[in-house]
Structure formats: structure tokens, C-alpha cells
Amino acid sequence: MNLIDTHTHIYDHQFSLDRNETVQRALEASVGMMLLPNVDASTIAPMLELHEQFPDCTRVMMGLQPEEVKEDYKAVLAMMEKELECNMYIGVGEVGLDFYWDLTFEKQQLDAFETQLDWAKQLHLPLSIHCRNAFDKMVKILEKKQDGGLRGIMHCFTGTEDEAIVYLDLGFHLGLGGVTTYKNCGVKDFLPRLSLDRIVLETDAPYLAPVPCRGKRNEPAFLVHTAQKIADVLQIPVEELAAVTTANSKALFRL
Ligand SMILES: [Zn+2]
Structure with a gap:
């Protein structure tokens, strides 16, 4: 079995004491590839350092x-756009909209997101998209920008069946993570009705650890629990789920 964690932040300071062991545990747990989305200006150096240390089993993305x-988002974006020129990035991420805590920078978030969607189109790169409390605005922007050139993952998807269908119709993949294993997550109920060809797996480590590790620091090795839960829901062997989601991830990111 070979799994790909399509969204993990193991360059985070929460792994500073056992980062190498975290990667080893991932490899031992059949997670052979970890995709690292960037967060802000301060995370670029630790992310690249980790990739340099483990070039065979990690890939990096760039985004705000x-x-x-x-x-200061415009200056940060200008720096990141320059950084993208080095061609080592396999995707634009993580980008998106988050209106959960406050709306202070709503206008700036919308502008930054549109700018980064344009990068993805120009560079022909897939996206890793974060969306929280922003479904309507997200869809409006994606509909406006989708000209056939946008593709990517709606990361940590936890929405309704209708929302899933909207994203799939827009050409996007759904990234399923630890939340899928939680009792109150509705995705399990309609997952059997979705086509598997645009489902990918992720941890979003160090956040949102799956059952039975819920509440702990999350890490790529825990991806097996999410994979097993989804395979159980779909009543297929976990090896089959791994094969399909890994193939989906490889095709999307040209791995
Ligand atoms: Zn993330």
C-alpha cells in the first residue's frame, strides 16, 4: 500500500523535536509522499529545509x-510570486478564504485569493484551497475564474453533498482528512454516491487528527486511520482506496 498525504505542515515548530522520526513513521505507515503547502513568509525557510532533507518523499507548494x-499582503505576494519562479513548486497553496474568526481583512483576502488563482493558471499548477465560512464567496470567485485552467484540491472538505457536487462540477478534487472520521461529519453519508476519481487524502498535520488519535498532534502516519475509515464507509479494501487516491494525487500534481 502507498498513500500520499496531500496537505501536511510537518515543517511546523510543533515537530521541531521529532521531525525526522515523524517522517520515518510516515514512511513506515505507507505514506510515501508528503505534500507541503506553505502558510506565510515565515514558513518558507523551514518548509524548504525539510524538503532539502527529504527530497524523495516531500514536495513543496507556494502560497499565502x-x-x-x-x-502587508501585497508585499508578501510579490515576494512569493518571485519565489515561484524557481520552478521547484508543484502547486499553489495554501490559498483561499477564511471568514471564521474575523472579517477585518475580507477585502484583502478576496484580492489575495484572486491573485493566487491567476498564478496557478499562468503557471499551470494545481491549487490547495482552504475554505472556512466562505462557501458562497468561494464559489463565486471560482466560477468567475474557471476557464478550464483551474484545478486543485478543496482541502479539508467537510461540506454538504450539494457543496461537494458544486466543487466537483467546477473541476476540483476533494481533500478528505481527519474530520471525515469524526462521528458528526456528514461526508460519510454521501461519500458512497460520489465518484472516487477526484478524492484525495490528507492530514493537515499538526491539526485535526483522525479517530482514534483525535485531540493529539496530527502527523502523516495517522493518514492510515482516515484511509481505513473511508474504505470501511465505501466497503472496499483499504489497499484499493489507497491505490485510487494515490493515482488521483499523482495525476493532479504530476508526481
Ligand atoms: Zn493547511
């Missing part, structure tokens, strides 16, 4: 996470 869009 919506919760980190502040007054």
Missing part, C-alpha cells in the same frame, strides 16, 4: 494562507 493575509 488566508488567515495570514494582513495589511
Whole structure:
């Protein structure tokens, strides 16, 4: 079995004491590839350092996470756009909209997101998209920008069946993570009705650890629990789920 964690932040300081062991545990748990989305200006160096240390089992993305869009976002984006020129990035992420905590930078978030969607189109790169409390605005922007050139993952998807269908119709993949294993997550109920060809797996480590590790620091090795839960819901062997989601991820990111 070979799994791909399509969204993990193991360069985060929460792994500073056992980062190498975290990667080893991932490899031992059949997670052979970890995709690292960027967060803000301060995470680029640790992310690249980790990739340099483990070039065979990690890949990097570049983008500004919506919760980190502040007054200086234009300067940060200019720096990141320059950074993208080095061609080592396999995707634009993580980008998106997050109106959960506050709306102070709503306008700036919308602008930053549109700018980064344009990068993805120009560079022909897939996106890793974060969306929280922003479904309507997200869809409006994606509909406006989708000209056949946008593709990517709605990361940590936890929405309704109708929302899933909207994203799939827009050409996007759904990234399923630890939340899918939680009792109150409705995705399990309609998952059997969706086509598997645009489902990918992720941890979003260090956040949102799956059952039975819920509440702990999440890490890529825990992806097996999410994979097993989804395979159980679909009543297929976990090896089959792994094969399909890994193939989906490889095709999307040209791995
Ligand atoms: Zn993330």
C-alpha cells in the first residue's frame, strides 16, 4: 500500500523535536509522499529545509494562507510570486478564504485569493484551497475564474453533498482528512454516491487528527486511520482506496 498525504505542515515548530522520526513513521505507515503547502513568509525557510532533507518523499507548494493575509499582503505576494519562479513548486497553496474568526481583512483576502488563482493558471499548477465560512464567496470567485485552467484540491472538505457536487462540477478534487472520521461529519453519508476519481487524502498535520488519535498532534502516519475509515464507509479494501487516491494525487500534481 502507498498513500500520499496531500496537505501536511510537518515543517511546523510543533515537530521541531521529532521531525525526522515523524517522517520515518510516515514512511513506515505507507505514506510515501508528503505534500507541503506553505502558510506565510515565515514558513518558507523551514518548509524548504525539510524538503532539502527529504527530497524523495516531500514536495513543496507556494502560497499565502488566508488567515495570514494582513495589511502587508501585497508585499508578501510579490515576494512569493518571485519565489515561484524557481520552478521547484508543484502547486499553489495554501490559498483561499477564511471568514471564521474575523472579517477585518475580507477585502484583502478576496484580492489575495484572486491573485493566487491567476498564478496557478499562468503557471499551470494545481491549487490547495482552504475554505472556512466562505462557501458562497468561494464559489463565486471560482466560477468567475474557471476557464478550464483551474484545478486543485478543496482541502479539508467537510461540506454538504450539494457543496461537494458544486466543487466537483467546477473541476476540483476533494481533500478528505481527519474530520471525515469524526462521528458528526456528514461526508460519510454521501461519500458512497460520489465518484472516487477526484478524492484525495490528507492530514493537515499538526491539526485535526483522525479517530482514534483525535485531540493529539496530527502527523502523516495517522493518514492510515482516515484511509481505513473511508474504505470501511465505501466497503472496499483499504489497499484499493489507497491505490485510487494515490493515482488521483499523482495525476493532479504530476508526481
Ligand atoms: Zn493547511
